[in-house]
Amino acid sequence: MHPSSTRRLLRSLLIPILAVFTALVIGAIIMKLAGDDPIAAYKGLFQGAFGSKRGWATTIRKWSPLLLTGLSVAVAFQAGLFNIGASGQFIMGTIFSVWAGINFPEMPIYIHLPLALGLGILGGMLWGAIPGILKVTTGAHEVITTIMLNYVAALFAGWTVYAGGSQGQKPGPLWDPTAKAISRTPPVVESARIPFIFGPPYRVHWGVVLALLAILLMAWLINKTTIGFELRTVGRNFKAAKYAGIRVGWTVILAMMLAGALAGMAGAIETLGVNFKFAPEFSGSVGFEGITVALLGQTNPFGVGLAAFFLASLAAGGAKMQFDSGVSTDIIQVINALMLAFVAAPAIVRWLYRIRKPAEEEEGVPKISWGGG
């Protein structure tokens, strides 16, 4: 590798690494102040993630949803859009794929599984298209609409598996009658499940490989295709893109559809590879974590892959940390938030460690604003 490009690579890693380090230090200070033992917590966290084969398996299993929602947020960022809606798109992906997965028991796996996965991707894509279309046609800002759509998606999903009420309220269409009063779907049939690479107790499935392929696909799409070029141009300079004859509106909608498809795929893979059913508590905070992953990875698909692996290890080690040291797993969310802050404001990190500003303008995340131009 050419020396200057090596240096550039190192420099692009410097800020994220210092951001992670600083967040861990501040996390330790917070634990100390709250009367917890940070050393024991971090030890448990590390051992939980990497101390055993099972830990590694959990880390790898948690990798794919973070990776895909991170890519979802990153793709939207490339086009100057802020997708806070990954969690809603994830839920819609889950619902679409679980519908296909619990029906059609006679279908062979080579049709059933792609169908269920494809429908999950489609569900996320449609849900992502709504804020894109609203932004282009009415100017409604995607930050507001995607957040509202998260709530709508969660309620919609809750209804589909609703067990019914005591006063004669009808149960939802995907509810499993054998579950009695519990709101959940029946299990996904065998032919729609993603096969394991390493079976139980490790439960690492081929969906992880699909997610890794999505990195390559996104890297190619963003950097090597006309669509990718248009996406980046719209994100960097809206007006210039217009003058250059790029169909800005269409590009915005496309970016949101891509973002939705990736988050929907995350939901589908979790449903068909890990949970094998849907219940309202599976929704989780994966969409917000996707924001941290995208920024920590500097919106570069490969960087997103690395960042997602790191956050997956935190998530995987959390249970052992709580068990060994008594520190609540909620501290991980605090550390994630701090990482987000430090990586999004390199100026803080530079100020803390007295690093000089690089001579050339760094290529950060495109600016987002209310106005839309």
Next chain:
Amino acid sequence: MSSATKFKRTSMIGLGMAIALLLISMIVNSLPLPNNSIWKVLFGVSTLNFTLRATIPLALGAMAGILCERTGIINIGIEGMMLAGAFAGFVVKVQTNDWPLMASLLAGVFAAVAAGALMGYIHALFSIKFKMDQIISGTFLILLALGLTSYLFNPDWVAEGKFSPIAIPGLSKIPVVGDVFFNNPPITYTALILVVLLHIGLFHTKWGLRSRAAGEHPRAADTLGVDVNFYRYLNTTLGGMVAGLAGGFLVLEAVGQFQEGMTAGRGFISLAAMIFGNWMPFGALGAATLFGYTQGVQNALLLAGVVNIPRHFISMLPYVVTIIAVAGLVGRVRPPAAEGKVYETEGSSE
């Protein structure tokens, strides 16, 4: 001129809606209708009480947003500021449970406002000094508040007592109007007064003129000797305080306890109310009332059980109305011109 007429239009819509609601309610309540009739559900006094209780945190959140954004700082972190305020208010209330009730509650309010101020200051610091993207800084505040409050929350803590209604002598006897407006706990009155004060402050004082100048044309303001970044720090911190008060309202006046993630999207709906209200205090109050009304109707419908729609769809109402409102109005409202842009004084490159 055009902004003055625009102000009149948005404020009139809000005011008109409120008066129409009250008039219909007065008529409905004077008719001998059964309690579960659809009219009682849509316009009964209890629905309007629900509406006001749902409106107050949204209105306070929208005022917080206006304070920040009028000086040019985008604030999507209101949700986090509210949650921080709610938690701080709760912790202090629990710690002072053995104090006289009023003193303990006021200590809670103080803590809620202080926590909001701290969040506001952090937002200003990140946005101005460290030039962080303001939308990402707001997201950070939300995630930080969600994480920290869950981490520190202890489900064994119980706050004893909350603010109770204070009837305004005389006025509280007016039918419907009295029940809805003049028999409320103190933060509700404070919030309504704050809306008026903010309007007067923004449009009739030197502070307001300078604040708006910082948000519309910072370069010109600077030339005239206005310290743009001072006003941005000040108003973002003030905005945080108002958002913190909204959190205090939830814990100390509405619910009485803290629940994880209890703001449940109110900060975001506040933002929508701010946009819907065209960054005007009365306009935003009107919009907050509309959103509050959808929540009031939602509650009333669920309680009365008069319609045969699954509760999930009724619960979607406020969120769907917010999307429609933001989509339907954005072309006709205008954010402050310099919003979201870092202002650097000439010659400095800090």
